[in-house]
Amino acid sequence: MKTILTATLVAASVLTSVHARAQGTVTLYGIIDTGVDWESQSARAPGQTSVSGSAIRMTSLSGALPSRWGLHGKESLGSGVNAIFELESGFAPNSGALQNGNRLFGRSAWVGLETPYGTIRAGRQINMTYVALMKSTVLGPALYSLAALDPYLPNSRSDNTISYFVNFHHFVAGATYSTGRDGASSPGTAAVNGGAAFNPGATNCPGNVGGSSTACRQITALAGYWGPELGLQFVYDQLRGGPGLLPGSVSYDPSMPLVLSNSGQTTTRYMVSGYFQLGKFALRGGAIHRMTTAATKYQTNIFFGGASYMLRPDIELDGEVSRITTTDQKNANYYVMRATYLLSKRTSLYTMLGFMQNNSRASYSVGAGNFTVPNAKQIGVLLGMQHRF
Template identity: 30%
Template sequence: MKQIVLSIAVLSVFAGSAQAQSSVTLYGALDAGVNYVNNAQTSNTAAGRTGGHQFVMMDGGTGGALGSRWGLTGTEKLGQGFSAIFTIENGFLINNGSLAQGGAQFGRQAFVGLSSPVGTLTMGRQYDPVQDMYSPFLAGAWGGYMAAHPGDLDNALKTRRTNNSIKFQSANYRGLTVDALMNLGGTPGSFSNNWIWGVGGSYTGGIFSLGAGYLNIRNPNTSFFGSNPNAGPATSNNLGSFGSATSPENNPVYAGYASANRLEIAAVAAGVKFSGMNINLAYSNTRFEGLGSSSGPNTLNYVGTASFNNLEINASYFLTPSLETGLAYDYTRNAGAGGRGGANYNLFSAGLHYFVSKRTDLYTLAMFETASGTDSEGQKAVAQITGMTASTNNRQVAVRVGIRHLF
C-alpha cells in the first residue's frame, strides 16, 4: 500500500510539472447590436442611385465595437527562455452564425512560432506592422469598425490579414518594440509577384507613446484584398464594386483602383494618457501605384498613382471607472489618379460604453460622414461609413446600440 501511495504521489508531481510547462487557453468575444442607417443604397444605375433608411441587426465586426470570435492560444516552455507558441482564431457573425473573413475557418489569425528573450518569430496568417504599431492609436479602440478611415483604406482596423507570412516582433526594450513581416509570393519564376513586406515600431515612455508602420504590397488585388477564400482572380475586383440595377456600390472610395501594381501604406501616430484621458493624433498615406497593370480590372483606364492622405484626432475619457466616452474626427483626401478625379471625406465619431463588469459592456455609437468631389469610380462621391452600405448622396448617419461580452 505504501508503494502504491508513493507511486501515485510521484506521478502527481510529474503530471503537475508537465502541466506547468505548457498551456492552452480558449478565449473569445461576442458583440451583437442593432444599427440604424439614415440612407443606404439599393441600386446604382445610369438614371441615378436609389435607396432609403435601414434598420439591421449586425455583428460587431461589421458595425460595432468588436468582431465576434473564438480562439485557442497555446504555449509550451522549451527551456532557456524559449517557448513554442501558436494561435488559431475564428471570426464569425453572431447575427446568423456564418463564418466571417470570407468563409475562412480561422480567418482572423492562424500562426505557429517560437518566442525567446529577444522576441517572437511566427509563421502563418497574421496581422501586419501597420496594424500592430499604428492601430492602437485610432478611434477604433472604442468606436469599432464604423470609426475606421473610409473603406479602412490603410487597413488599420484589420480588415485584411497577410497570408503565408513570416513575422518577427521584438521583446519590449525600455519601451521600444520593433516589428517586421514578409510574405513570400510563391509565384514560380517571379519572387516579387504577390510579395508583401512591412516594418514598424512603437515606443512608450511615461504618459507619451509613438507608433509607426510601413507596408509594401505587390499585386494588391489578389495578394492582399484577395486573401480570403471568397476572393476572385486578377480578372475580378476584390476591392469593391460599381453596383448595378439590383445591387448597391461597394467601397467606391477606392474600388476603381484594382489595377494597381503596388500598394504602399505609411502611417505614424502619437498619443498621451493622463488621469483617465487618452488623446491621439494619427496620419497615414496610402498609395495605389502603377495603375493599369494586369493585377486587376481597370474599367476607367487609369494610369499613374492614386494617393490618399488621412488625418485623425481622437480622445477618450473615463467619466467614472465604468463609463467611457469617446470622440473623433477624421479627414481623408483622395488626390485622384493621373490628374483625374479627387474626393474629400469627413467622418465624425462618438461612443459611450458602460461596463457592467470587467467582461461585459453596453454601448452606443454614432457616426456622421460627408463626401465631396469625384470618387475612384468616376462618379460623384457618396458617403459610406465603413461597414455600412453606401449612401445615395454625400451624407450618411449611422447609430448603433449593442452589447459586448469577452470570455
C-alpha cells in the same frame, strides 16, 4: 507486491516528470458583439445616384469590435523561451456565418517562439499596420471607424507570413514578410477580376508562384516608442499584385476594386501616429498616406485624431474626427462619438453616433461595409452589446 509498488512509483515519477516539463496552458477566449444600426440616406449597392432611404439592420461585420472566438496556447521551454500559438475565428453574430473570406481561422492561425530577444511567428497573422493602428485610434475596428474610409485597415492581415517583434525598454520594432498575402477569394459577378467580387477580407492573391518570388508578396515594418504616457510610431506597408486563385483572374487592392494584375503593381502605405495618456484621459491620432501604382496611380491621405475619457469606472466616452482626400477629389469629413457602459468586467452596453460629410464626388458610408451616394450627409446611430469570455 514489491514489484507492483516499484512499478507504481516508477510510473508516478515518469508522469510527474512529463507534467513538470510540459508546463503549458491553452486558453479559450472570445467576444460576441452586435447591435442595431440605423443609417440615413442609405443605398442598396455601390454606384447608385439617388438614395434608397434610411436603413435599419443588425450588425454583421462589427459593432464596437468584431465578434470572434479563439485558442491561445503557451508552453515554457526554459531560459525565458516559450512556444506559443493562436487560432482565431471571426463570425457574424446576426447569422453565424464565417468572416474573413469565409475561413475557419481567418483572423489568425500561427505558431511561434517568444524569447528575451523578441517574438517570432509563422502563419496567418495581423501585420504591423494593424498593430500600430490599435495604438493610435480610440475607436478600433468598430462599425463606425476608419474602416469606413479605408476597409483595408481593419483587415490588415497576411497569409504565409513570418514576423518578428521586439520591445526593449519601450522602444519597439517589428516586421512581417509574406510570400503570398491572401490565399482566399470570394465568388461573385463583378466585371473586374475574372468574376471575383471585391472583398477586403479575401483579395485573391495567393502568391507562391514558380518563377516569380515577388507575386503577392507583402512587407510591413514598424519602429517606435511605446511609453506608459506617450507613444510615437512609424509604419511602412507594401503589398504586390499577382495571379489570382480563379482561372484567368488577378488580385485586387484590398481598399477598393482596383486590379493589381502583376507583381510590379503595388499599394504602399506610410503611417505616422501616436498617443498621449494622462490618467483617465487619452489622445490618439495620426496620418496615413497610400499610393497605389497600377494601370494608373491613385493616392489617398487620411488624417485622424480622437480622445477617450473614463467618466466613471463604469462609463467611458470616446470621440474621433477624420478626413480623407484622394487623387480624384473624393473627399470627406467623418465624425464619430461613442459612450460605453460597463455592466461588469466582461459585459458592456454602448451607443455610437456617426456623421459622414461627403463632397459631390465621394460616397463613403457612415457604417463600414454599407453604401450611400455622392454628396450624402449621412447620419448613423448604433446601439449594441458586447460580452467577452
